Amino acid sequence: xxxxxxxxxxxxxxxxxxxxxxxxxxxxxxxxxxxxxxxxxxxxxxxxxxxxxxxxxxxxxxxxxxxxxxxxxxxxxxxxxxxxxxxxxxxxxxxxxxxxxxxxxxxxxxxxxx
Amino acid sequence: xxxxxxxxxxxxxxxxxxxxxxxxxxxxxxxxxxxxxxxxxxxxxxxxxxxxxxxxxxxxxxxxxxxxxxxxxxxxxxxxxxxxxxxxxxxxxxxxxxxxxxxxxxxxxxxxx
Numbered sequence: 001x002x003x004x005x006x007x008x009x010x011x012x013x014x015x016x017x018x019x020x021x022x023x024x025x026x027x028x029x030x031x032x033x034x035x036x037x038x039x040x041x042x043x044x045x046x047x048x049x050x051x052x053x054x055x056x057x058x059x060x061x062x063x064x065x066x067x068x069x070x071x072x073x074x075x076x077x078x079x080x081x082x083x084x085x086x087x088x089x090x091x092x093x094x095x096x097x098x099x100x101x102x103x104x105x106x107x108x109x110x111x112x113x114x
Numbered sequence: 115x116x117x118x119x120x121x122x123x124x125x126x127x128x129x130x131x132x133x134x135x136x137x138x139x140x141x142x143x144x145x146x147x148x149x150x151x152x153x154x155x156x157x158x159x160x161x162x163x164x165x166x167x168x169x170x171x172x173x174x175x176x177x178x179x180x181x182x183x184x185x186x187x188x189x190x191x192x193x194x195x196x197x198x199x200x201x202x203x204x205x206x207x208x209x210x211x212x213x214x215x216x217x218x219x220x221x222x223x224x225x226x227x
Binding site: 009105106 | 155
């Protein structure tokens with residue numbers, strides 16, 4: 001069965017520092033991978049997605065993620081964090097044509113110090 | 115603008131009452147989903163529908179019911195059989211024959227008094 005793990009429940013970084021959020025997945029084939037962000041009391045917004053091709057994908061708000069098949073990882077990065085980036089981040093794995101098979105990780109809460 | 119609208123945003127319920135959460139989309143998406151979110155547990159699938167007049171149970175369907183009479187609408191009823199209904203509920207949609215990318219509404223927070 002497919003699964004997603006996010007080892008860090010809560011991360012705190014200073015504004016302007018770099019950020020890396022970890023995501024590992026288990027899936028039988030090449031997965032479709034996603035990162036979503038959720039502000040408190042809000043829905044989820046898509047940051048970026050990987051389907052195929054270049055393993056380094058760029059997203060909105062200056063985020064990027066790298067797909068590493070050998071490590072079954074899809075880590076999210078940002079070179080310089082802004083206070084507005086404080087939120088919960090979810091990694092997810094999906095399958096083409098089967099939205100109901102989406103699997104979300106437990107999330108990583110990001111706090112940003114001024 | 116296209117999107118998903120959930121209402122109400124906040125809802126309070128007494129024990130033993132059924133409540134219905136609304137979800138409407140104007141994205142012309144075929145598939146719609148309901149998720150439940152609890153702190154530290156990510157999102158869990160309650161029900162999904164791939165086409166009008168058809169829906170399937172997800173991982174935690176007990177105590178919930180849905181209908182899909184129109185493509186745009188996918189209401190969720192939280193029944194009195196749901197033992198722990200206090201949670202944040204998210205509705206989502208996707209293009210069925212697509213990449214599986216989900217689009218989310220703003221969520222509804224249900225609190226049982």
